[in-house]
Amino acid sequence: MVAGPLPARSEAGKDRLRLWIRLLRASRTIEAELRERLKKEFNTTLPRFDVMAALYRSPEGMLMSDLSRFLLVSNGNVTGIVDRLVSEGLVARARRNGDRRTSMVRLTEEGSKAFAVIAAAHEGWVGELLGTVSEEEARRLIGMLNSFRSNWEGRE
Amino acid sequence: MVAGPLPARSEAGKDRLRLWIRLLRASRTIEAELRERLKKEFNTTLPRFDVMAALYRSPEGMLMSDLSRFLLVSNGNVTGIVDRLVSEGLVARARRNGDRRTSMVRLTEEGSKAFAVIAAAHEGWVGELLGTVSEEEARRLIGMLNSFRSNWEGRE
DNA sequence: GCAAATTATTTCAAGCTTAAAGTTTCATAT
DNA sequence: ATATGAAACTTTAAGCTTGAAATAATTTGC
Numbered sequence: 001m002v003a004g005p006l007p008a009r010s011e012a013g014k015d016r017l018r019l020w021i022r023l024l025r026a027s028r029t030i031e032a033e034l035r036e037r038l039k040k041e042f043n044t045t046l047p048r049f050d051v052m053a054a055l056y057r058s059p060e061g062m063l064m065s066d067l068s069r070f071l072l073v074s075n076g077n078v079t080g081i082v083d084r085l086v087s088e089g090l091v092a093r094a095r096r097n098g099d100r101r102t103s104m105v106r107l108t109e110e111g112s113k114a115f116a117v118i119a120a121a122h123e124g125w126v127g128e129l130l131g132t133v134s135e136e137e138a139r140r141l142i143g144m145l146n147s148f149r150s151n152w153e154g155r156e
Numbered sequence: 157m158v159a160g161p162l163p164a165r166s167e168a169g170k171d172r173l174r175l176w177i178r179l180l181r182a183s184r185t186i187e188a189e190l191r192e193r194l195k196k197e198f199n200t201t202l203p204r205f206d207v208m209a210a211l212y213r214s215p216e217g218m219l220m221s222d223l224s225r226f227l228l229v230s231n232g233n234v235t236g237i238v239d240r241l242v243s244e245g246l247v248a249r250a251r252r253n254g255d256r257r258t259s260m261v262r263l264t265e266e267g268s269k270a271f272a273v274i275a276a277a278h279e280g281w282v283g284e285l286l287g288t289v290s291e292e293e294a295r296r297l298i299g300m301l302n303s304f305r306s307n308w309e310g311r312e
Numbered sequence: 313g314c315a316a317a318t319t320a321t322t323t324c325a326a327g328c329t330t331a332a333a334g335t336t337t338c339a340t341a342t
Numbered sequence: 343a344t345a346t347g348a349a350a351c352t353t354t355a356a357g358c359t360t361g362a363a364a365t366a367a368t369t370t371g372c
Contacts, residue, residue, distance in 0.1 A: 013283035015294045020186065020282045022301035027183040028228045029305075030176065035360085045360095047328060064351060072184045074330050079352055081328080101337045101350045126176045127169035130304075137300055138171045144293055145178035148286075149185075191330085203358060220321060230360050235322055237358080257320045257367045 030129050037125055042118050047073075047081050048090075049122065052107060052115045055091065061104035090114060186285050193281055198274050203229075203237050204246075205278065208263060208271045211247065217260035246270060 035046045054070050055062060064082070068075040082105055085091035090111030093103040107115060130138070191202045210226050211218060220238070224231040238261055241247035246267030249259040263271060286294070 012291050012294075013279055015291055015298070016283050016286040016289065017279050019289065019294045019298050019301075020286060022298055022305070023179070023183050024187070025228065026301050026304055027179050031180070032228060032360095039361085045327075065349090072181065072188060073328090075351070076331080076353075077329055084327080099338070099350080103351090123169055123173050126173050130172040130176060132304055133172065133175065133300070135168050135171055138168075138175045141297070141300060142171070142175050142178055144289070144297060145175075145182050148182055148288055149178070188330095195331085201357075221319085229358090231321065232323075232361080233359055240357080255320080255368070259321090 030126075033129055034122070034125060038118070038122075041121060044118065047077075048085060049118060051078070051081050051085060052090065052111060053119065055105065055107045056112065056115050056119070059106070061094065061106035063102050064105060065102075067105065085111070186282075189285060190278070190281060194274070194278075197277060200274065203233075204241060205274060207234070207237050207241060208246065208267060209275065211261065211263045212268065212271050212275070215262070217250065217262035219258050220261060221258075223261065241267070 031046065038044050038046060038049055050071055051067060054067055058066075062070070064075060064078055067082070068078045071078070082091055082093070086093060090108060091105060092108050093105055095103050133141070187202065194200050194202060194205055206227055207223060210223055214222075218226075220231060220234055223238070224234045227234070238247055238249070242249060246264060247261060248264050249261055251259050289297070
């Protein structure tokens with residue numbers, strides 16, 4: 001590792017730090033608002049919503065480890081959230097014939113119906129909360145964040 | 157409220173939803189990495205770091221409510237984090253002469269020194285993690301996120 | 313002056329989160 | 343067949359988080 005021109009590196013570093021702080025504040029602001037509305041309107045939480053959203057996209061079900069990987073949270077975490085969703089009748093665990101360590105987690109009929117309603121409201125809220133972002137800006141930001149992601153993946 | 161052209165609104169809504177999902181995933185990915193490094197390298201946490209960063213910028217100290225507002229978290233939350241920082245000797249509460257409901261929270265000498273070290277590492281990490289974002293992109297993103305923020309503020 | 317409303321903070325219960333340790337099941341190599 | 347190790351998941355302990363209720367101090371309106 002050879003040291004680059006230090007002042008330049010530091011300037012770029014400061015810009016990236018500023019970017020990170022803005023990014024974090026924007027997502028926390030939006031997240032807080034969504035969390036509050038999910039609670040008030042549907043008496044549910046963002047983590048529950050996230051799990052249901054993942055399952056909604058996979059009618060055949062997902063393994064706990066799939067959920068954990070997809071949602072970027074620890075596996076122990078998913079256990080608790082799914083437990084609660086199961087006890088509310090929105091999600092079901094189905095033991096598998098082959099590998100008895102695993103179980104397929106999927107939305108129940110009730111869970112699927114409930115999610116469809118919440119998701120529609122959620123999409124409206126996000127549209128409203130990001131309303132100040134023009135469509136063109138939105139697409140450009142998506143492009144940047146996508147390229148960030150693809151550059152990031154395959155690390156560690 | 158007059159309904160706009162529905163398909164167009166829906167398209168914009170989908171783009172904004174996609175943007176929100178990308179934004180959330182990007183910040184969660186970075187956040188997870190920073191959390192892990194703070195733990196491994198300095199045996200601390202992101203919330204503690206955030207509180208210390210806020211206090212570092214205000215040597216005269218901050219009220220609990222200032223911290224809570226600035227960090228976008230509930231006031232009950234800040235109480236616990238500050239309690240732990242106090243018990244670690246990094247932060248001190250100073251009762252005020254005038255208003256006895258409040259206390260000025262500030263970094264101790266030790267806390268200030270500790271923070272300076274951690275912050276330097278943190279800035280380096282962020283520079284590394286966002287290394288794939290060019291300086292120009294970084295500045296453009298900052299601009300967009302700033303305009304989002306200023307449009308957002310003064311709501312509720 | 314004093315009751316009522318407001319403000320600053322803490323406490324509490326429930327839930328989310330992680331990392332680490334534990335359990336059960338499966339796969340592989342003797 | 344049987345140990346050894348890996349994989350999938352759960353449990354646990356500690357800490358973070360929220361919203362609501364409680365406490366205490368200040369300010370406001372009569």
